[in-house]
Every structure is written in structure tokens, then in C-alpha cells.
Amino acid sequence: MASLNQRVPSYLKAIAPYQPGKPIADIARAYGFQEDQVVKLASNENPLGMSPKGREAMLEAAADLGRYPDGNGFALKQALSKKFGLDPATITLGNGSNDILELVAHAFLAPGKESLMSDHSFAVYALASQAVGATIVSVPAKPDDLGHDLQGFKQRITEKTSVVWIANPNNPTGSFISAAELEAFIAELPATVLVVLDEAYTEYLSEQDSYPAFEWARRYPNLLVSRSFSKAYGLAGLRVGYGVASAEVTDLLNRVRQPFNVNSLALAAASASLFDDEFLTRSAALNRQGMEQIQKGIQALGVGWLESWGNFLLIDLRAVQPDQPQAGQKVYEALLSKGVITRPVANYGLAGFLRVSIGTFDENQSFLKAMPFALEMLRGSTDSGSSLAPASSTASVSSKTAAVRA
Numbered sequence: 001m002a003s004l005n006q007r008v009p010s011y012l013k014a015i016a017p018y019q020p021g022k023p024i025a026d027i028a029r030a031y032g033f034q035e036d037q038v039v040k041l042a043s044n045e046n047p048l049g050m051s052p053k054g055r056e057a058m059l060e061a062a063a064d065l066g067r068y069p070d071g072n073g074f075a076l077k078q079a080l081s082k083k084f085g086l087d088p089a090t091i092t093l094g095n096g097s098n099d100i101l102e103l104v105a106h107a108f109l110a111p112g113k114e115s116l117m118s119d120h121s122f123a124v125y126a127l128a129s130q131a132v133g134a135t136i137v138s139v140p141a142k143p144d145d146l147g148h149d150l151q152g153f154k155q156r157i158t159e160k161t162s163v164v165w166i167a168n169p170n171n172p173t174g175s176f177i178s179a180a181e182l183e184a185f186i187a188e189l190p191a192t193v194l195v196v197l198d199e200a201y202t203e204y205l206s207e208q209d210s211y212p213a214f215e216w217a218r219r220y221p222n223l224l225v226s227r228s229f230s231k232a233y234g235l236a237g238l239r240v241g242y243g244v245a246s247a248e249v250t251d252l253l254n255r256v257r258q259p260f261n262v263n264s265l266a267l268a269a270a271s272a273s274l275f276d277d278e279f280l281t282r283s284a285a286l287n288r289q290g291m292e293q294i295q296k297g298i299q300a301l302g303v304g305w306l307e308s309w310g311n312f313l314l315i316d317l318r319a320v321q322p323d324q325p326q327a328g329q330k331v332y333e334a335l336l337s338k339g340v341i342t343r344p345v346a347n348y349g350l351a352g353f354l355r356v357s358i359g360t361f362d363e364n365q366s367f368l369k370a371m372p373f374a375l376e377m378l379r380g381s382t383d384s385g386s387s388l389a390p391a392s393s394t395a396s397v398s399s400k401t402a403a404v405r406a
């Protein structure tokens with residue numbers, strides 16, 4: 001019998017939806033915790049919340065929510081121009097930087113075009129490419145840091161390559177490509193290939209590692225730099241990010257953008273947060289301290305990790321229980337039963353790893369305190385080992401989890 005389903009392109013049916021970090025309320029409900037007993041280190045958010053200046057501006061903007069936002073985001077583009085010396089005609093604002101990635105896919109990809117990315121890179125590159133029917137070409141990661149192999153990228157460029165996605169630092173590996181290597185790669189690419197340089201975590205880089213990406217965007221007309229207000233600026237819940245590229249690329253993105261894609265609260269908060277240097281410095285410093293705290297803590301437990309330039313760490317569990325191919329999921333479930341939410345990354349092809357975001361000192365301590373139990377569970381598990389997850393995500397305390405917590 002005919003059905004609507006038959007009309008849906010097969011490339012859409014093949015999409016496996018994005019798996020976000022579990023919300024605190026879900027885990028509190030499922031495991032019988034109070035919400036304030038649950039620690040979330042799952043989505044690379046800023047543990048300090050949002051900047052006070054951003055909050056103040058947002059509350060002021062809340063007085064006028066009966067009106068549509070400024071669809072061109074004049075004030076935020078002015079603020080970005082002032083801070084970074086950018087021409088407003090080269091800025092695209094997005095509902096999160098995620099939106100910028102989607103706009104790129106809509107404008108530059110289609111069935112028959114190739115979208116080039118690293119094996120373990122941010123999930124949205126593949127999702128946005130698949131949603132428009134492009135062919136994904138995934139480049140094997142470098143064995144040492146599991147990051148982008150730019151030589152491998154070069155070898156896979158074809159006539160059909162339309163977009164190359166590079167996150168620097170990369171999520172979930174935390175890996176980083178040096179400025180010299182990155183610029184040499186961009187400079188050599190054919191002018192017909194758009195490079196998306198995703199800098200969602202750039203504010204966490206040391207001065208020594210930082211590089212002038214916006215200057216590159218002026219020099220290379222086929223480069224788009226995307227940035228986020230969700231991480232160091234602490235505005236994840238408001239959804240705002242931006243892209244910087246040539247006026248030609250910006251014009252194309254504008255054609256596929258929704259008229260009011262960034263809401264008024266986000267516009268106001270982002271404009272003010274940009275100039276809250278004290279908050280940015282404090283956020284980066286807390287991240288550095290937390291990174292060291294977590295590394296020391298897991299080192300003491302005999303567990304390894306990949307060096308990270310972001311606000312998260314990819315923990316390598318492969319050696320803990322070699323007979324357990326789903327090590328990340330097992331440790332994730334055990335930590336959930338202790339009220340700590342982290343991120344399993346099997347969907348990134350990294351089933352032997354677990355990603356943990358850097359939190360406040362106390363949040364990091366909660367994670368470290370729960371880790372010995374989680375590792376014990378992992379050591380005791382094999383491929384068919386029992387799961388600590390509650391029977392249903394909406395169940396109250398299951399007898400299994402109650403026993404574990406007791």
C-alpha cells in the first residue's frame with residue numbers, strides 16, 4: 001500500500017538522530033535523585049553559567065519579547081566587528097553555531113557532492129550532509145591523537161568535494177592542529193572547495209596556540225570560520241553562534257537562513273557577553289585548573305586519556321577491561337547510577353572511550369569520587385555483562401539501581 005514513507009528520500013531515512021547529553025532532570029527522575037544531587041559533565045557547557053553582563057542584557061531584552069528579533073542582528077554584528085575588526089557583510093549569525101553548519105550544508109551540498117570529514121569529528125557534519133543527500137567521505141584519524149589527518153584529507157579531494165569540515169580543537173577527541181599545518185592545508189585546497197573551520201572551543205586555547213583565523217577568512221575566499229557562544233561564553237541554552245567568511249559565501253548562507261533565526265534574548269546576551277573579558281578569562285582559568293584536577297585524578301586510578309585543547313577530556317578505557325568492547329557505555333552507566341552524567345562516544349566510533357566535560361572543582365570531584373566504582377563495574381563486566389541502567393528511562397528508582405546506590 002502506498003504510504004508517505006515512500007516519498008521520503010532514502011538518505012533521510014538513513015539518518016541516525018543526534019544523541020545529546022542526558023538532561024539532569026531525566027537522570028534525577030530515572031535514578032531517584034534530587035536534581036541538585038546530579039552532576040552533568042556531558043555537553044561541554046560552561047560550569048560558571050553565563051556572564052553577568054550577558055544576563056543583565058538578556059533580562060533587559062526580555063521586556064520586549066512581543067516583537068520579532070532584529071532579523072539581521074545589527075547590534076551583534078556591530079559588536080563582533082568592534083571586537084574582531086570584521087566587516088559586518090562577512091558575518092552570518094546562527095541559532096547556535098550548529099545552525100551555521102546546517103546553512104553551509106544547505107548552500108553548498110546536494111546529492112552527488114562529497115562532504116569530507118575526519119572519522120571522529122563532530123556528529124553534526126555528517127548529519128547536516130546526510131540531510132541534503134551529499135556523500136560523506138570519512139578520513140581515517142591519525143593513530144596517535146585520533147585527530148584530523150590533513151595529508152589523508154588531501155588524498156581524498158576529488159572533483160565532487162564541495163565541503164571540508166575541520167574542528168580545531170576537535171570534539172570529541174580534544175585534538176588540535178597547529179596554525180602552520182592548518183594554514184598550509186587551507187592554502188593548497190582548490191578554490192571550489194569550501195573549508196569550514198569550526199572553532200567552537202577556540203576561547204580555551206592558550207595565547208601560544210591561538211592563530212588569526214579571521215585574517216585567514218579575509219585571505220582565503222573559500223574559508224568559513226564558525227564560532228559559538230555556547231562554550232566559554234556560557235550561552236548554550238540561548239542558542240547563538242556565528243560564521244565569518246567572504247561576502248560572497250555570507251550572501252549565499254543568508255539566502256537559506258530563516259528570517260529570524262536568532263532570538264532577541266540570545267542577540268542581547270551575546271552582544272554584551274562579547275565584552276565581558278573578566279568572565280572569559282575566569283572561564284578559561286577554571287577550565288585549565290579542572291583539566292589538571294581530572295587528569296591527576298584519573299592518572300591516580302591508572303587510566304589514560306588523550307591530550308585535550310577543549311573543555312572536555314576523552315578518557316581511554318581500552319586497557320582497563322580489554323574483553324569489554326563497550327567500555328565507554330559501561331562506565332557511563334555506572335557513573336549515572338552515582339548521579340554523574342558523562343558522554344559515551346560509541347556513536348563516534350569510540351566505544352572504548354568516555355568523554356567528560358570539565359566542571360567546577362566540586363563537580364570534578366564528584367566525577368572522580370564515582371570513578372573507582374565505575375572502573376570496578378567495568379573490570380567485572382564482559383561483552384554480555386549486566387547493565388546498570390534503569391529498565392526504562394522514565395522509571396523511578398529501579399531495584400537494580402537502588403541496590404547499587406545503597
Ligand SMILES: Cc1ncc(COP(=O)(O)O)c(C=O)c1O
Binds near residue numbers: 122167227239
Ligand atoms: C565542535 C563543535 N562544533 C559545534 C558545536 C555546536 O555548538 P552550538 O550549536 O551550541 O554553538 C559543538 C557543540 O558541542 C561542537 O562540539
